[in-house]
Amino acid sequence: MTGSPAANPSAADLPERLAKHTVRYSDHGSVNWDDLTPMMQHYVAIKEEHPHALLLYRVGDFFETFFQDAITIARELELVLTSKDAGKAIGRVPLAGIPHHALDRYCTALVEKGFAIAICDQVEDPALAQGLVKREVTRVMTPGTVLEEGMLSASRNNFLAAVVMAADHWGLAYADVSTGEFFTTQSRSLKQLTQEVMRLQPAETLVPTNAPDIITLLRPGEPSEHLPDCLPRQFCYTLRPQAPFTQSEARQRLLQRFRLRSLEGLGCEHLPLAVRAAGGLLEYLEDTQKSMQVPLQSLATYTLSEYLVIDHQTRRNLEITQTARDSTFHGSLLWALDRTVTAMGSRALRRWLLQPLLDIEAIQARQDTLEDLVQDGNLRQILQQRLKQIYDLERLAGRAGSGTANARDLVALADSFARLPELAALVASAQSAYLKALQMVPPELEQLGQVLRSHLVDTPPLYLNEGNLIRDGVNDKLDSLRQQVAGDQQWIANLEAVERQRSGIATLKVGFNKAFGYYISISRAKAEQAPADYIRKQTLTNEERYITPELKEREARVFNLQAEIHSLEYDIFVQLRQQVGQHTDCIRRVAQAVAAVDVLCGLAEVAVYQGYCRPHMGQHRQIAIEAGRHPVVEQLLPTGFFVPNATALGADQSTGSGQALAGTQPRSSPDPDLIILTGPNASGKSCYLRQVGLIQLMAQVGSFVPAQAASLGICDRIFTRVGAVDDLATGQSTFMVEMNETANILNHASEHSLVLLDEIGRGTATFDGLSIAWAVAEHLASDIRACTIFATHYHELNELSGILDNVANYQVTVKEMPDQIIFLHQVRPGGADRSYGIEAGRLAGLPPSVIRRAKQVMHQIEQHSKIAVGLRRGSRPKSSPHKPSDDTVAEPVEQLGIFDA
Ligand SMILES: Nc1ncnc2c1ncn2[C@@H]1O[C@H](COP(=O)(O)OP(=O)(O)OP(=O)(O)O)[C@@H](O)[C@H]1O
Numbered sequence: 001m002t003g004s005p006a007a008n009p010s011a012a013d014l015p016e017r018l019a020k021h022t023v024r025y026s027d028h029g030s031v032n033w034d035d036l037t038p039m040m041q042h043y044v045a046i047k048e049e050h051p052h053a054l055l056l057y058r059v060g061d062f063f064e065t066f067f068q069d070a071i072t073i074a075r076e077l078e079l080v081l082t083s084k085d086a087g088k089a090i091g092r093v094p095l096a097g098i099p100h101h102a103l104d105r106y107c108t109a110l111v112e113k114g115f116a117i118a119i120c121d122q123v124e125d126p127a128l129a130q131g132l133v134k135r136e137v138t139r140v141m142t143p144g145t146v147l148e149e150g151m152l153s154a155s156r157n158n159f160l161a162a163v164v165m166a167a168d169h170w171g172l173a174y175a176d177v178s179t180g181e182f183f184t185t186q187s188r189s190l191k192q193l194t195q196e197v198m199r200l201q202p203a204e205t206l207v208p209t210n211a212p213d214i215i216t217l218l219r220p221g222e223p224s225e226h227l228p229d230c231l232p233r234q235f236c237y238t239l240r241p242q243a244p245f246t247q248s249e250a251r252q253r254l255l256q257r258f259r260l261r262s263l264e265g266l267g268c269e270h271l272p273l274a275v276r277a278a279g280g281l282l283e284y285l286e287d288t289q290k291s292m293q294v295p296l297q298s299l300a301t302y303t304l305s306e307y308l309v310i311d312h313q314t315r316r317n318l319e320i321t322q323t324a325r326d327s328t329f330h331g332s333l334l335w336a337l338d339r340t341v342t343a344m345g346s347r348a349l350r351r352w353l354l355q356p357l358l359d360i361e362a363i364q365a366r367q368d369t370l371e372d373l374v375q376d377g378n379l380r381q382i383l384q385q386r387l388k389q390i391y392d393l394e395r396l397a398g399r400a401g402s403g404t405a406n407a408r409d410l411v412a413l414a415d416s417f418a419r420l421p422e423l424a425a426l427v428a429s430a431q432s433a434y435l436k437a438l439q440m441v442p443p444e445l446e447q448l449g450q451v452l453r454s455h456l457v458d459t460p461p462l463y464l465n466e467g468n469l470i471r472d473g474v475n476d477k478l479d480s481l482r483q484q485v486a487g488d489q490q491w492i493a494n495l496e497a498v499e500r501q502r503s504g505i506a507t508l509k510v511g512f513n514k515a516f517g518y519y520i521s522i523s524r525a526k527a528e529q530a531p532a533d534y535i536r537k538q539t540l541t542n543e544e545r546y547i548t549p550e551l552k553e554r555e556a557r558v559f560n561l562q563a564e565i566h567s568l569e570y571d572i573f574v575q576l577r578q579q580v581g582q583h584t585d586c587i588r589r590v591a592q593a594v595a596a597v598d599v600l601c602g603l604a605e606v607a608v609y610q611g612y613c614r615p616h617m618g619q620h621r622q623i624a625i626e627a628g629r630h631p632v633v634e635q636l637l638p639t640g641f642f643v644p645n646a647t648a649l650g651a652d653q654s655t656g657s658g659q660a661l662a663g664t665q666p667r668s669s670p671d672p673d674l675i676i677l678t679g680p681n682a683s684g685k686s687c688y689l690r691q692v693g694l695i696q697l698m699a700q701v702g703s704f705v706p707a708q709a710a711s712l713g714i715c716d717r718i719f720t721r722v723g724a725v726d727d728l729a730t731g732q733s734t735f736m737v738e739m740n741e742t743a744n745i746l747n748h749a750s751e752h753s754l755v756l757l758d759e760i761g762r763g764t765a766t767f768d769g770l771s772i773a774w775a776v777a778e779h780l781a782s783d784i785r786a787c788t789i790f791a792t793h794y795h796e797l798n799e800l801s802g803i804l805d806n807v808a809n810y811q812v813t814v815k816e817m818p819d820q821i822i823f824l825h826q827v828r829p830g831g832a833d834r835s836y837g838i839e840a841g842r843l844a845g846l847p848p849s850v851i852r853r854a855k856q857v858m859h860q861i862e863q864h865s866k867i868a869v870g871l872r873r874g875s876r877p878k879s880s881p882h883k884p885s886d887d888t889v890a891e892p893v894e895q896l897g898i899f900d901a
Helices: 014-020 038-049 067-077 100-112 190-200 213-218 247-257 272-289 312-317 333-337 343-354 360-375 377-388 393-402 407-429 443-455 476-503 524-529 549-581 584-610 631-636 685-701 734-748 766-784 795-802 837-844 848-864 867-873
Strands: 022-026 029-032 054-059 062-066 082-085 092-099 117-122 135-141 160-166 169-176 181-187 204-208 237-240 509-513 517-523 535-539 543-547 616-618 623-628 645-649 674-678 709-713 717-722 754-758 787-791 807-816 821-829
Touching: 038 054, 038 117, 038 135, 054 067, 054 100, 062 067, 062 100, 067 092, 067 100, 092 100, 100 117, 135 272, 160 190, 160 213, 160 272, 169 190, 169 272, 181 190, 181 272, 190 213, 190 312, 204 213, 204 272, 237 272, 247 272, 312 685, 312 717, 333 343, 333 584, 333 631, 333 685, 343 393, 343 584, 343 685, 360 377, 360 584, 360 616, 360 685, 377 407, 377 584, 393 407, 393 549, 393 584, 407 443, 407 549, 407 584, 443 549, 443 584, 476 509, 476 517, 476 549, 517 524, 517 549, 524 543, 543 549, 549 584, 584 631, 623 685, 631 685, 645 685, 645 787, 645 821, 674 685, 674 766, 674 795, 685 709, 685 717, 685 754, 685 787, 717 734, 734 754, 734 766, 754 766, 766 787, 766 795, 795 807, 837 848
Parallel strands: 054 117, 160 204, 204 237, 616 709, 674 787, 674 807, 717 754, 754 787
Antiparallel strands: 022 029, 054 062, 062 092, 082 092, 117 135, 160 169, 169 181, 509 517, 517 543, 535 543, 623 645, 623 709, 807 821
């Protein structure tokens, strides 16, 4: 498993060092270096160079592992653990082997389990080797550096991250080797760091050995005072030597890599921690990718303030990429909005949803394009048809750049390039300046596509060393070799007919097997008639097999020529692949443009079919939504079942920030900053709350929104506190989780934030809970003045609207029937005075006797309730929202005797 701390020793002094020491070969013992066989000495030396990785060492047709690695691999992959002779004095040591053709499958399984793997392959033909076959580590695979198609999810990035810290500042770099994205940032708040790591969900995180605190901070199950919440359950980290993370070394590496004199152009010259993280990450890639080039684009520096901040709780509560209950894609916002048709578009949409924008012009540019695509259904559909024909350019370019692409990958690239001009012409024909600006077919790619098509056959095989890759007419030598081989092949093909005639044996056959190659087969009964020049090679029950000198001569020539052809074809292919590799940056730029078109077409498609509107965005703090709907619940319910509801928050007429919706009259009074939302259980409070959050988020992504009309300001953050669960991993109780989250909101919300609170204070005694809920609502409304919706079953909170001007009461209505209630799901002004919790209990199947008793108890509680009176006695005077003086603190409320008769 990655994560064991050790620096890589220098390889140069290994033999001497090892000669003097014993070699620790497993958890169970150690051996003397000199006692090992030469192959084992080599194995151990390589293993010492890769102490973190499981070493797979090629021996014949197998990749073998020894010592502790063998025990680990046998356990993890359920392989047979056997043993191998490691030298006379040592005897047999543990061995587990993987057949070479199944390497990918087993590597996938190991990487998914979080292991790093070093692959030590034979780098010379064993038949030509003098002594020990030459072997080298050709690849180190780790969860964050895999490129193989089968190990990656098409719809999400596979990030490798690196984190450094200095005092309370931190630097974070991340890269996706398969797509070439490479970003870095630095900031101060540790909470922000954990949130950013949560957003990225890296497959692997690099941490310098001198900063193990980072692991404590980021790993789940290790409570930290900075951590409001748990991090990914499978946090996979790798400790790395410190040197590459030092400022000077990291900076130098970045300058060299991007051939620069200063990092100014990359935007990180003055961000030392961002530079250190990025340099350390780059060094790791260079170290693990060995001979392969590290296929990264240029480094982009970003600041967290460019994006709407959505913390982990909010991402979970709003179910942006997966549901909160069972972490599935189905039922998430991404599920509801993803109508992309390419893997690039699908990944881009996920990124857009996790990083909504703050810049109103950028939002409006996306909106303008969407509007065009919404209005021009024809264009949208043709664009989507064309997009479907384009392969995953980002990852194909990545594989070409790293030298792992096969011929089918290059043909897929060529096919995609061929389709780009048509897509580009469509994009250019669109009204939108945003689309027009997308550079989709640089001339160099057109030429590259032509080269690939003219060199590669239409449907090449998967493997590169079996020929049939390169077209005729590409290379004179190849053509001549093919002609020569064709002559001999034809001679062999004709041989059966020729020999039948010569021998007079009508049943004579020409066959082929791996042991002898070509042979002539005659039944035993006719063996007497075999011509004199036949040389008997094998006798079977019913047949005799022969060869002739000429057959063997021709056969040998065919084999040799074919080997020459395969090797020449491979060389030509590698040159083509290198040529493509030189264009990876350009291909990726195109891929990003294609992805953007795909995302926008998809969003336009949803907007049309779900009846979304273009929200009016402004630099104010108003949230005005007419007939808004929850984008996901609406799609999960049968058509027409979802009840739309309006929202009006934060418009301040005195400052003129309120923006009336088209077709509506300006409001006579300003909208509240805080809404107390009450209503029966299961009436739709949480749904309404989330709907407002999702509409705001979608609007800042640039999407249209599920509403009849909307006018929205730009929010700096969206906070949510919805429900609560015990967080056993960090040892926090339900109530403590709730309080931590609430504290986070109160400490960070501003008047430009949207705060959505569902049920604060439920996890403790009623009066403690109510008091906290009251004080939190009061603080949000009068001190912070953030746009807030506060859903609660504490009906006493409705009193606040009589005290603070910027608080209003809304309720989700129900219709009371004699024996049941009907949920109308309509949000209307006014506070509910009942929760109908007992009715919900009845619907859930509580026994009738319990329901009857509950009704009696409730009646008694209602008789005795003085909570509201108590709060009113100690509450703030109704005026403009402001802090009360200390002498207006609420008096203690009388305790209820609920079992009093
Ligand atoms: N506007 C709506 N139109 C149609 N159905 C709705 C609407 N809002 C909510 N629902 C349905 O009602 C169910 C309950 O909604 P929700 O969980 O929001 O209730 P709640 O008031 O928060 O309940 P509780 O107070 O018990 O937590 C939802 O699962 C959804 O199917």
